[in-house]
Amino acid sequence: MLLNQTNLLAEMPVQSRPRERLEQYGEKALSNHELLAILLRTGVKGTNVVSVALNILNTFDDLYYLKHVSLEELIMISGVGKTKAIELKAAIELGIRIAQAPQIKTGQITSSRQIGEMMSAEMGDLQQEHVIVLFLNTKNEIIKKETIFKGGLSSSVAHPREIFKGAVRYSAAKIVVVHNHPSGCPNPSEADIVFTKRVAECGDLMGVELLDHIIVGQNDYASLKELGIF
Known part of the structure; x- marks a missing residue:
């Protein structure tokens, strides 16, 4: 049988x-x-x-x-x-x-000011802290924009592995991290600085460059790259 x-x-x-x-x-x-x-x-x-x-x-x-x-x-x-x-x-x-299928691109990054102004218009009025990552190719073209966290960088869920998981998924060569301060003041906190350095170090190990970390406030922004944080 x-x-x-x-x-x-x-x-x-x-x-x-x-x-x-x-x-x-x-x-x-x-x-x-x-x-x-x-x-x-x-x-x-x-x-x-x-x-x-x-x-x-x-x-x-x-x-x-x-x-x-x-x-x-x-x-x-x-x-x-x-x-x-x-x-x-x-x-x-x-x-x-x-x-x-072609990879969709949504613009090219040319400066921290460009990112700051663009993301300030998008995130300036948010009442909760959001972390958004722009994934870029070698030409600094945005191939994906993704919200990674909600709730603040001091939370234990804000970990670089989530960022680089996306970088691997989208074959990104570079990234820009953007998050907002609902208080309206874009000055980086100690947690922001620690987080930025961790992301930059992880990026060095993985071959994915952190171009900048932009903090968005109320009608203003701060570039941690321009501030010499990393």
Whole structure:
């Protein structure tokens, strides 16, 4: 009697199953057939999903040609069927569009004054302390602007690792940290100075330059770079 695919997959060690491996190690650690197995979701009677994925890849000379395969060719592969073939074609096309999509840029940084005036208009009236990071490419173009913290730099949640997690995610070469003082006075506190130095040191280690830390007050701002803090 044939075993069903669930039993066959269940016999695999947990650390060898694609979904569990992605969750534990991340998608970069998975092979092509493991990533494909996750998209397929299930196998067929007598053949688990990993074997079906391997069967697909073995049908073509190279992974490159998979993006040119027709719906009919996929359906003909054992273990695929019409539904899986449609889902694979959709996933392949989405991957192609993602690869071709341009990175959106929202302006170029030319000076601390430019950032200060821009962010003062945006953050000057906020009643709660916010920390915003501008992620830049090598040309000082803004590729992402993200609110990292709310509540103040003295809070234990304000940690440089959250900033550099974003820098890695967006492949940023440089960053600008901006936060506001609801009191209206932009003068840096001791906590601001300590935090800035920690971010600059982490940036040096990771190869991501901290261009400036701007503190926004009421119709005014302070640049810790210009003040010689770091």
